[in-house]
Amino acid sequence: MSYRLCISAIALSATTFVAGCTSLPSSGPASEQVEQQAALKVVNTRSASRKRPGVDYALVDISAAVLANVAQATTPTLQGSFGNRRGGVPNLPLGIGDIISVTVFESQSGGLFIPADAGSRSGNFVTMPNQTIDQSGRISIPYAGRIRVAGRTTSSVQDELQQLLANRAIEPQVVISKVASRSAQVAVLGDVNSPAKVELTEAGDRILDVISQAGGLSTPRLETYVTLQRGPRTATVLYDYLINTPAENIFMVPGDTVIVNRERRTFLAFGASGQNGRIDFEDADLTLGEALGKAGGLLDNRADPEQVLLYRVVDRNFLKQLHVDVSRYPSDQIPVVFRANLRDPSAMFMIQKFPMQDKDIVYITNSKATELIKFLDVVNSVSSTASGVSTDVVKTRDAVKDL
Template sequence: MWTRGLRSGGTLIAVLGVSACTTLPRSGPDDKAIRQEAAFHIQGPKAGNPLLDYALVDLTPNVLSYFPQKPATSLSAGFGSKRSGPPSVSLGVGDVVEVSIFESAAGGLFVPADAGSRPGNYVTLPRQTIDTGGNLSVPYAGRIRAAGRSMAQVQADIERRLADRAIEPQVVLNLVESRSSQISVLGDVNSPAKFETTPNGDRVLDAISRAGGITASGAESYITLQRNGTSATVLFNTLLEKPEENIYLYPGDTIFVNRERRTFLALGASGLTGRIDFEESNITLAEAVGKSGGLLDASADPGQVFVYRLVDPAILARMGIPVDFKAGTGYPVIFRSNMRDPSAYFLAQSFPMQDKDILYVSNADAVELTKVFNIVASATSTVSGTATDVVLTSNPSRAFRK
């Protein structure tokens, strides 16, 4: 009777299994239907073969030497700190200036004798823009070279030219609008704009402040300074931590603020899975494991901690790994750290993570075995329960026997 019930239960399970393919709810078509309905199917490699060739590299002190911490960038090294003071600003093409000429007495070239109630003994010329040739015009003095010269130099030049015509002339040059001495602040700031440089000089943080400040965290904001075809980049927090990096700006400088959200992906038997922000400028493998919740005691294999990364083939060549890959595309490499070894934590603390790395913690072998046992136990329990139900159904009176 038991054998017959078990056989009947197996038949019932088979029937239910077949009917489940078409009757159980789904959120979409199954993989079999997708394959059958496809007009073309470009198959991947056979089972057991990887989609890509890759290198497996165990993390050792020798390997670590090829992947040092990213060197800190510097503005002061590239452009000089200029601690002596702000740069001297000269006049330039496009600047709008106003020239006032004073004479010591009436009856001169610019102040007539019958000035009457005229206020003061000077005349102010109409505002003018320094032309593309770098010149401005002053009556009786002619064209005066202004671009590239200081205001004091231009004033002295005008006075010299008028000395034999006006009565002890004195010239005051007023800069109405400085268009040649501007700096630009662009990117991830609240109010990107162009600003005129101030006489006392502007530093990098001054310009960013005038643009409303950065819009993201200082640990994710990079500041690029461009000057005369040269550029240098530094982390915003570095400007705060190292005052010597907060250098003076020059006319024509451009500051670009860029938020670089640096993340890694944590998968496998770690406490947290998903995309995780660096939050700091640089983190190590040990810190990445900590940020992802550590290794789960119940499932993780500490000896199998992996980092997936595309590595410059030139670095692998220096390591003696033969790779045949186009330069710049990156070669797939999996770094393995055996954290069962106590000394491996020192290496992990020195191995730098990179943006878009994948951290994968493998399950322990015992976990996989437990999964198999659970499946077997679940299947055995289901079959046994079904067989009992079939027996009771075939002979309902047994259910009421004591």
């Protein structure tokens, strides 16, 4: 190939690049690639392109409508998952494994339990040995037989025993007391000072109460999560959010499991920012604006302020609230790329309200001018090489003639 043809090829390559070539070295995808490969685009809350990439994700411009829903979407709640139990303190019926005490009073001596020669005494009553409610949910009472008590209140069991003993005892009155409540316990595990099973009381115990009874946290609260498992349902909240939101401090019910665990809260920053890598939150409520500040801001000589991208997996209900058709996504969790245009002055207010989430990825794309400079560097190196090659050919030809 002649030198003139080589230069023509370089010029043609330049034209090709300007038309959209993205093969130059880069720390991440170009803004055009992000937009073109989005399976779903929510630009100003309206869906657009439908092209299918390797992983179906949605491209969502950060707007007032997004801000109105994103806080709820990024903050799971215990109240929302388990309700606030409108009846207030949950009822704690007797259960299997509970140890109870049964005391029977009679109006005078000479009845079923108080002998006639009992003489002077402080009260006409007899307390039976403590009993453990067995696997069938029953206890045994002399002259009353085996009584089912599990799942019932003490007052209902007392009423039944009084009726069963009425024909034998003299005006019997029955009092049942819990000695130990093994059926009304919750387990508190993980990063607490004294993991244990905590016995619930009739006064009602909330989630912070049982954590306190387990010795409190053994980790920094800003990095500590609290998970509540109740039957097949599970919900996790940040401990700091729990103590700052009274409605989240819900009542415990028997069988609950509370797991406290520390998890380093971080986000990743890539692209044309002052600092790349994994960055700690260090705050309970970190916003996108603050995250950009932690990452050193946007580099003036590289960044495209129109293409500040945040990668996150969100619940499909979040997109439904934006009136987006999510039928193409089979999963409840949908990958989303949120985009902020910092050339818009109002976006500065929006990024200060947009909440960050643990393990978010912030990527700032290079400006088109930066990509052009990269290309011109390549052109320069190629043209220099072409010139060097032609010189080497001449030198080789002359060397051959000298042989």
